[in-house]
Amino acid sequence: MTQTALPGAADVVIVGGGVMGTSIAFHLAEAGVERIVLLEKDQLGSGSTCKAAGGVRANFSDEVNIALGARSLDAFARFGERPGQEIDLHQVGYLFLLDTHEQVELFRESTELQNRLGQPTRMLSVEEAVALAPICSADGLVGACFSPTGGHCTPESVVLGYATAARRRGASLVTGCEVVGLDAVGNQLTAVRTNRGTVRTRAVICAAGAWSAELAAAVGVELPVTPLRRQIVVTEAIDGLPANLPMTIDFGTTFYFHREGPGLLVGMSDPDEQPGFYLNRTDTWIPRLTETMARRAPTLLDIGLTGGWAGLYEVTPDHNALIGEASGVSRFLYATGFSGHGFLQGPAVGEVIRDLYLGREPVVDISPLDAGRFQHAAARAERNIV
The missing domain is CATH 3.30.9.10 (D-Amino Acid Oxidase, subunit A, domain 2)
Structure with missing residues (x-):
């Protein structure tokens, strides 16, 4: 298989090729964002996504999680039309x-x-x-x-659907490419360094799952994952x-x-x-x-x-996701720390990060999930999890 070339520059770099990263890539590309580069150190979905049980639901105790789950359930039900992929969805409850x-x-x-x-x-x-x-x-x-309305579907197919549609719309998804560092001048991101070269960019989206803390720390952002x-x-x-x-x-x-x-x-x-x-x-x-x-x-x-x-x-300490944009460094966005319910929230979070990147009001108000909540005693406890 021919390896995808690593672009030298991008408007936005997404780190992580699971459901979160591919969903973000698709929603950005669908919205017309150009020069999108997604970097995955292994194969798409090879991290946590394709090891997930594949459950989908909106049965949560927190209003934000209910909203993300419900919006994602709607997206899973229509996945065959948008982005266009059979995901073996069983809405058995x-x-x-x-x-x-x-x-x-x-x-x-x-x-x-x-x-x-x-x-x-x-x-x-x-x-x-x-x-x-x-x-x-x-x-x-x-x-x-x-x-x-809950049930289960196939995580690998969801990743494939988002990845295929994102590529069709011009995004570059590069596998076998490990991020080894981020460069910044002052509080402005300038580049993402990988084992295959450097990508110049002023915007990075962290969707690296369990590996997010180290990536964020490179630019002084604390993500307690x-x-x-x-x-x-x-x-x-x-x-x-x-x-x-x-x-x-x-x-x-x-x-x-x-x-x-x-x-x-x-x-x-x-x-x-x-x-x-x-x-x-x-x-x-x-x-x-x-x-x-x-x-x-x-x-x-x-x-x-x-x-x-x-x-x-x-x-995360309160078993809720970290979704938002860092305040200390320009254009470092993150979607991570889902504590076991990231797969089922992937569609909605892709929309939310798209909106944050474009400066729009997000489709779901995820301000309570900002990573800074732990510094302000604003942690949220999600109770309907295992």
Whole structure:
């Protein structure tokens, strides 16, 4: 395959070729921005995006996250027309299983907020929840929450769709090109240095996920992003799985699953996981997963595994994204730190960064997600996450 040439200059350089970077490239190019260069150190989507579970939803407790999720759901539903790519979207719903009355009250509050914002989320009885996800046991459950418009799709296809459409509109997406530094004179960016040469530019957009903190620090910008490994396994074929099995999350344990071909994609957080750029698979979390399955979905204990992978969450102190433009250096924008819900917000964030770059009022008010919030005791807690 012929390697894309590295342009010597650009109006804007995007660092990171996952869903966030490619979405930004597409939305900028669609808006008529010229000389867009996206730099990805490996292959497009090879960082966190293509290691994601692919869930899409607007079921959050924070108004900004609801708005980003809802706008993105609309974009995913129309992805075949714009930008034009089949993404295997299954809007089978998002089901949270709840095992304490405190959890029920938390989700009841967020459901009321979502309803006020136009989302059809609703609370369910235990019986209704188990009817939707019959491989689950009702033991210990006290309620559930269901979002019928949520579901899951294929992250690789989303990246491909955005990348193809961005290139068609003139953007240069350069893979195998690692950023090694940023140059500035005073507070003005002048260039991005890579292992393949230098790109002169006065605007940089950081969409580097778990690798964002080091990039931003090069120009004195603090982005408090910490890498944290999360692992996923895929099961063998399972007879009798409902075609419309929802994306299901056992909220108290973080155990989750959705259909993946004839089997299930299964994941769960590991509270013993230490921060770091660890991408190797381990078995240390499997005993906890097995224990949880025995209680919540015991029939899965008899199903073999066909594979799995490890990826990185990009975690912030309040588990909310960092989206905005730096105040200390001219034209350094960022979209990172999504703490596990970046893939599902990718379409809307691409629009937001487009608007910030062009000096427009963003389609969603993301001012509460500015990175400076931690210096002003304005952190926001998103509660509907695992």
